[in-house]
Amino acid sequence: MRILFRGLLTFPLAAALVVLSGCGGDGVKEGARGVAGSITVDGSSTVFPITEAMAEEFRREQPDVRVTVGVSGTGGGFKKFSRGEIDICDASRPIKDAELQMARQNKVDFVELPVAYDGIAILVNPKNTWCESITVEELKRLWEPSAQNKVTRWNQVRPNWPDREIHLFGPGVDSGTYDYFTGAIVGKEGASRGDFTSSEDDNVLVQGIAADELALGFFGYAYYEENKDRLRVVPVNDGNPQNGDGPIVPTVDTVKNSTYQPLSRPIFIYVRRESLDRSEVSLFIDFYLKNAPSLVSQVGYIPLPDEAYQLAHGRVARKVTGSVFAGGSQVGVSVQDLLKKESAAAE
Amino acid sequence: MRLLPKSFRANKRERGIEYFLLFCASLSILTTLGIVGVLLFETIDFFREVSILSFFTDTQWTPLFAQKHFGIWPLLTGTILISGIAMLVALPAGLLSALYLSEYAPDRVRRMVKPVLEILAGVPTVVYGYFALLFVTPLLQKFVPGLAGFNALSPGIVMGVMILPLVSSLSEDAMQAVPRSLREGAYALGSTNLQVSFRIVIPAAFSGITASFILAVSRAIGETMIVAIAAGQQPRLTGNPLVPIETMTAYIVQVSMGDTPVGTLEYKTIFVVGMMLFLSTFVLNILSQRLRARFREVYR
Numbered sequence: 001m002r003i004l005f006r007g008l009l010t011f012p013l014a015a016a017l018v019v020l021s022g023c024g025g026d027g028v029k030e031g032a033r034g035v036a037g038s039i040t041v042d043g044s045s046t047v048f049p050i051t052e053a054m055a056e057e058f059r060r061e062q063p064d065v066r067v068t069v070g071v072s073g074t075g076g077g078f079k080k081f082s083r084g085e086i087d088i089c090d091a092s093r094p095i096k097d098a099e100l101q102m103a104r105q106n107k108v109d110f111v112e113l114p115v116a117y118d119g120i121a122i123l124v125n126p127k128n129t130w131c132e133s134i135t136v137e138e139l140k141r142l143w144e145p146s147a148q149n150k151v152t153r154w155n156q157v158r159p160n161w162p163d164r165e166i167h168l169f170g171p172g173v174d175s176g177t178y179d180y181f182t183g184a185i186v187g188k189e190g191a192s193r194g195d196f197t198s199s200e201d202d203n204v205l206v207q208g209i210a211a212d213e214l215a216l217g218f219f220g221y222a223y224y225e226e227n228k229d230r231l232r233v234v235p236v237n238d239g240n241p242q243n244g245d246g247p248i249v250p251t252v253d254t255v256k257n258s259t260y261q262p263l264s265r266p267i268f269i270y271v272r273r274e275s276l277d278r279s280e281v282s283l284f285i286d287f288y289l290k291n292a293p294s295l296v297s298q299v300g301y302i303p304l305p306d307e308a309y310q311l312a313h314g315r316v317a318r319k320v321t322g323s324v325f326a327g328g329s330q331v332g333v334s335v336q337d338l339l340k341k342e343s344a345a346a347e
Numbered sequence: 348m349r350l351l352p353k354s355f356r357a358n359k360r361e362r363g364i365e366y367f368l369l370f371c372a373s374l375s376i377l378t379t380l381g382i383v384g385v386l387l388f389e390t391i392d393f394f395r396e397v398s399i400l401s402f403f404t405d406t407q408w409t410p411l412f413a414q415k416h417f418g419i420w421p422l423l424t425g426t427i428l429i430s431g432i433a434m435l436v437a438l439p440a441g442l443l444s445a446l447y448l449s450e451y452a453p454d455r456v457r458r459m460v461k462p463v464l465e466i467l468a469g470v471p472t473v474v475y476g477y478f479a480l481l482f483v484t485p486l487l488q489k490f491v492p493g494l495a496g497f498n499a500l501s502p503g504i505v506m507g508v509m510i511l512p513l514v515s516s517l518s519e520d521a522m523q524a525v526p527r528s529l530r531e532g533a534y535a536l537g538s539t540n541l542q543v544s545f546r547i548v549i550p551a552a553f554s555g556i557t558a559s560f561i562l563a564v565s566r567a568i569g570e571t572m573i574v575a576i577a578a579g580q581q582p583r584l585t586g587n588p589l590v591p592i593e594t595m596t597a598y599i600v601q602v603s604m605g606d607t608p609v610g611t612l613e614y615k616t617i618f619v620v621g622m623m624l625f626l627s628t629f630v631l632n633i634l635s636q637r638l639r640a641r642f643r644e645v646y647r
Contacts, residue, residue: 079608145413167495167581167591172601173411194409194416197497197581197591200604208579208591211484211496 037280042070043077043090044176046220047267049299051090054288065280073200074176084108087275091268092176094325109273109321113312117302119221119250120263122234127213130161133235133247144186148193168196169205169217184262221250222300255302266338273321289313389618408582410616421582425592429503430567436507441514449522450544468512476576479505497579497591506573510563521555522548558638565631571596595620
């Protein structure tokens with residue numbers, strides 16, 4: 001059931017858990033720590049595993065707070081967020097100008113918190129013997145809009161690859177991973193060919209690539225980590241020796257030291273300023289930032305340096321609103337850049 | 348004198364009930380009208396922005412992407428391909444099992460087999476979908492080289508199995524309606540069981556059998572869960588059953604699961620595709636109803 005409808009299932013499941021925990025919580029006295037209420041989160045499927053893990057752990061500490069985490073893509077999440085319908089938006093790219101404007105119109109202020117680093121992995125089937133690495137140039141030729149219905153065979157990407165069909169898999173257009181990938185590879189956000197299997201649910205992509213010898217696809221590194229035995233990751237060569245020579249495999253280290261470029265990026269949560277006044281939300285965010293270093297790597301992502309979380313903590317405490325990353329994804333934001341931006345915002 | 352007001356009251360109550368029943372009946376009619384109205388309205392709106400000509404002549408369907416194409420054919424061929432495969436499974440198997448149940452099976456066997464066949468029809472389609480994706484596809488991959496993880500073949504076969512009971516049950520009813528006298532006449536002339544089945548019963552029940560076939564086709568066209576799960580989500584104009592495709596129903600599911608703002612062209616594509624679906628099943632259902640009506644008259 002997980003594959004297609006995880007997004008839909010999350011709600012009833014969470015609701016059921018709430019009912020269960022609510023029953024158990026009746027006897028618990030409202031102590032100093034006991035807070036009740038509900039927190040609604042929606043957005044990126046890439047950030048979902050982190051927030052979901054946080055919500056699960058948080059439930060143990062605060063059984064009377066219900067945290068529901070939805071998955072409708074970063075774009076879908078921001079739409080709801082900027083209308084003020086949810087408290088927290090999971091985002092695998094920074095807020096876009098249009099979304100920022102809509103938030104302003106609806107008087108939604110927010111605090112922007114980078115929570116982890118993620119690499120976008122390029123994946124093929126383990127039976128694929130030919131695709132040992134790929135260049136950014138080749139990825140561009142494969143994914144740009146003009147490739148639509150034209151570049152359809154492996155040997156069109158690299159002549160010594162076999163003359164067989166290529167089956168492409170990627171996240172849907174509401175996904176921040178899609179936005180970032182098209183921005184980083186094609187050069188324009190949201191511009192790609194349209195003849196590929198697209199799904200907002202990364203598990204569908206895993207299933208598709210794992211069962212298709214001719215497949216090539218991309219999605220967040222963590223989903224690869226979870227399915228290592230069913231997929232093969234392809235090293236990417238950006239042709240820039242400054243980011244490490246030759247093809248680079250995405251790993252915790254190469255993402256952290258910014259050699260896996262241009263497909264590493266920070267991922268975020270956006271918290272509504274008004275919601276921070278509610279004690280359950282501010283407690284959840286404190287919990288989130290405090291536990292990020294350990295939990296983030298547990299679910300397959302790359303944690304930021306501790307300093308970054310401390311800076312973020314400071315901004316939450318002082319409720320510094322606005323975005324320093326706004327204007328869509330920036331390609332090649334390294335950890336150092338991020339820290340610089342963070343500390344600038346903290347002043 | 349006391350009786351009159353009582354019966355008058357009863358009358359009133361009677362009429363009240365009648366109105367209530369009328370209301371219930373009109374509820375479903377009004378719903379249908381509402382659906383058709385919405386489909387029509389959005390479809391007309393869609394064709395203000397996209398020409399009908401390119402809708403029927405373009406060979407690409409990419410309304411969500413940078414290079415927008417609005418050719419319905421990739422979705423239409425996807426639907427036709429999968430329905431075709433399903434029919435290849437469901438029609439012969441359904442017809443033959445109906446023939447067996449009606450003409451050959453001893454009463455005891457029939458009483459046991461029929462309900463079992465009908466259980467197949469009661470399995471939720473989402474179960475069939477995952478059955479196709481996680482069991483049938485890997486199994487087929489052992490025999491069929493180059494079969495992709497998402498493909499038309501496996502959900503087509505599974506859909507055929509799902510529709511089989513519909514065909515066999517309706518065809519069997521039609522065969523049962525063939526009068527005994529026809530059969531007995533043939534037997535009296537020295538026909539074998541097989542000859543009676545194929546030369547008497549099937550021709551006599553032909554319109555009923557055709558009606559069941561057409562109903563099966565329209566069921567296949569409208570089937571959603573199996574194809575959304577197991578056939579892939581890539582509209583492509585192909586007759587190759589081994590590669591990922593997308594049907595009209597799966598497209599509607601795909602778009603509805605994301606967050607498509609109301610009123611955009613992407614949003615309207617759902618309704619256009621819905622309209623195409625509605626039209627095809629509507630025509631098929633009318634056809635099947637006509638055929639069934641004819642078949643009823645013959646032996647009354």
